[in-house]
Amino acid sequence: MSTPQQQPWPAPIAQAPVEATVLIPGSKSETNRALVLAALATGPSVITDGLDSRDTRLMRDALRALGVGITEAGNQWTVQPPSTLSAGGTVDCGLAGTVMRFVPPIAALVNGSVSFDGDEQAYARPMDVMLAALDQLGVTVEDQATSLPFTLTGTGRPAGGVVTIDASSSSQFVSGLLLAGAKYAEGIDIRHDGEPIPSLPHIEMTVAMLRARGVQVDDSEPDRWVVAPGPIRPLDVSIEPDLSNAAPFLAAAAVTGGTVTIPHWPTRTLQPGDHLRGILEQFGAEVRLTEAGLTVHGTDQLHHVDLDLREASELTPVVAAVAALANTTSHIRGVGHIRGHETDRLAALEFELNSLGGHVVQTDDGLTIHPRLMYSGEWRTYADHRLAQAGAVLGLVIDDIVLDDVSCVDKTMPEFVTLWQQMLAGSERRSGVAEARE
Structure with a gap:
C-alpha cells in the first residue's frame, strides 16, 4: 500500500494576535459512521457536507470494494x-x-474472503481485539493474524450473539461491532471486560446514530451493549463540523491573545471535541457559544491545567502544546491508550517538546509538562495529523519551527495549511502588520 509523499513545512509565526473566523470541514467520526450505516441500510441515503479527506476516501473505497455504490456530487454523496x-x-x-476496525465486521457479511492491508505504520496499531472478536463470532481469520495485513472469510451472515472483548485500548472495537451487529442473525451482545474504555462519547455517537436509523440498542448495563437483529433504515443526514479539528485554531487564539470563531458549533453534540470549551477556559481563555458559533478569546496569561482527557484523547497533542507555553506545570491524565494511536503519541510528544527545550515526562497514563523557554528546531509528525496540528500551534509563538511532514493532515483535514495561512494573513491585515512591512 502507498504512503503519501512527505512535505516539509515551515510553521508560520503569528506576527499579531490571531483574529479570524474559520470554517471547519465535517466530522470524520460522524462521516465514516454515516457511510457504514448507509452501506448496510435497506435503501439509498444521502450524506451532505461529509468530510472529504484521506480517511473518508479510504472508507468510501473500502465500501465500494464490498459492492456498495457511492456517487459524489459536490457536497452530497448518495x-x-x-x-x-x-x-x-x-x-x-x-x-x-x-x-481497519469498522470494515472487518462488515466484511464478515460477505460470503467469501476479504483481504485488508494499509500503511506500514498501521501494522503497529492494535487489531487483536477485533480479530479475536470476529473469531468468537465464527469468522475465519487467516493464520490467526493479530494486526494488519490479514484476510478474513465471511459466512454471508454470521450468527452473532455474545462476544466478550477488552476494549480498553480503543472504543473503536465496540463501535465497529455495534455498527454491523444488527445484520447478524442473532444481533450482537458485546461485553467489555477490562480497564475503563477510553473515548466513550464515540460509542455514544455510534449508539445514537444506530437508533436514529431504527436499530434497537440496549446500553442500560455498564460495559454491555445489546443490538437486536433487524433492518437499518436509510437516513439522509448533514454532518457537523469536526470539533476536534477546530482545536489548533481555537488554541491559536489562546496562545497569541487573539480571537477565533468557529461557525456552526452545535449547541448539543456527542463529539468529544466539544470538551475544548472547558479545556480552554481552564487555560484562562474566554469562551462564548452564540448563534455566530464558538468564540475563544485569549487573555494575557496561559494558566496551567490538570486534565483527564480519557473521553477526548485526540485533543492531547494540541493541549500538550498549549500546556508547554503555560505559566507552570500541567498534567494530562487518562490517555495511556494513545500509545496505540497513529503513533505512540505520548512518546512522540515527550521527545519533540523536549527537543525544543521543553521538560516533559511521560507517566503511566499521560504527561507531566513543565514549561520552559523553547527554541527553534524540527518538529517530527510521525505521519500523525494531530502531531502536525500541535507543531503548527507551537510555530505561532516560536521562531523557525519546521514540520518534517505536513502531508499527514490530509488524513482528516486536507485544507489545514490553507486555512491556517488564511487565518494568519487575515489577522495581519487587520492589525496593519502587512502594511508596515511594505
Missing part, C-alpha cells in the same frame, strides 16, 4: 447499498483506525 455484499479486491486501510 450511498446505494447492494442487495448482497461481495468481495472485490484488497481493502486499503491506510492509517485509518475507523477503516
Whole structure:
C-alpha cells in the first residue's frame, strides 16, 4: 500500500494576535459512521457536507470494494447499498483506525474472503481485539493474524450473539461491532471486560446514530451493549463540523491573545471535541457559544491545567502544546491508550517538546509538562495529523519551527495549511502588520 509523499513545512509565526473566523470541514467520526450505516441500510441515503479527506476516501473505497455504490456530487454523496455484499479486491486501510476496525465486521457479511492491508505504520496499531472478536463470532481469520495485513472469510451472515472483548485500548472495537451487529442473525451482545474504555462519547455517537436509523440498542448495563437483529433504515443526514479539528485554531487564539470563531458549533453534540470549551477556559481563555458559533478569546496569561482527557484523547497533542507555553506545570491524565494511536503519541510528544527545550515526562497514563523557554528546531509528525496540528500551534509563538511532514493532515483535514495561512494573513491585515512591512 502507498504512503503519501512527505512535505516539509515551515510553521508560520503569528506576527499579531490571531483574529479570524474559520470554517471547519465535517466530522470524520460522524462521516465514516454515516457511510457504514448507509452501506448496510435497506435503501439509498444521502450524506451532505461529509468530510472529504484521506480517511473518508479510504472508507468510501473500502465500501465500494464490498459492492456498495457511492456517487459524489459536490457536497452530497448518495450511498446505494447492494442487495448482497461481495468481495472485490484488497481493502486499503491506510492509517485509518475507523477503516481497519469498522470494515472487518462488515466484511464478515460477505460470503467469501476479504483481504485488508494499509500503511506500514498501521501494522503497529492494535487489531487483536477485533480479530479475536470476529473469531468468537465464527469468522475465519487467516493464520490467526493479530494486526494488519490479514484476510478474513465471511459466512454471508454470521450468527452473532455474545462476544466478550477488552476494549480498553480503543472504543473503536465496540463501535465497529455495534455498527454491523444488527445484520447478524442473532444481533450482537458485546461485553467489555477490562480497564475503563477510553473515548466513550464515540460509542455514544455510534449508539445514537444506530437508533436514529431504527436499530434497537440496549446500553442500560455498564460495559454491555445489546443490538437486536433487524433492518437499518436509510437516513439522509448533514454532518457537523469536526470539533476536534477546530482545536489548533481555537488554541491559536489562546496562545497569541487573539480571537477565533468557529461557525456552526452545535449547541448539543456527542463529539468529544466539544470538551475544548472547558479545556480552554481552564487555560484562562474566554469562551462564548452564540448563534455566530464558538468564540475563544485569549487573555494575557496561559494558566496551567490538570486534565483527564480519557473521553477526548485526540485533543492531547494540541493541549500538550498549549500546556508547554503555560505559566507552570500541567498534567494530562487518562490517555495511556494513545500509545496505540497513529503513533505512540505520548512518546512522540515527550521527545519533540523536549527537543525544543521543553521538560516533559511521560507517566503511566499521560504527561507531566513543565514549561520552559523553547527554541527553534524540527518538529517530527510521525505521519500523525494531530502531531502536525500541535507543531503548527507551537510555530505561532516560536521562531523557525519546521514540520518534517505536513502531508499527514490530509488524513482528516486536507485544507489545514490553507486555512491556517488564511487565518494568519487575515489577522495581519487587520492589525496593519502587512502594511508596515511594505
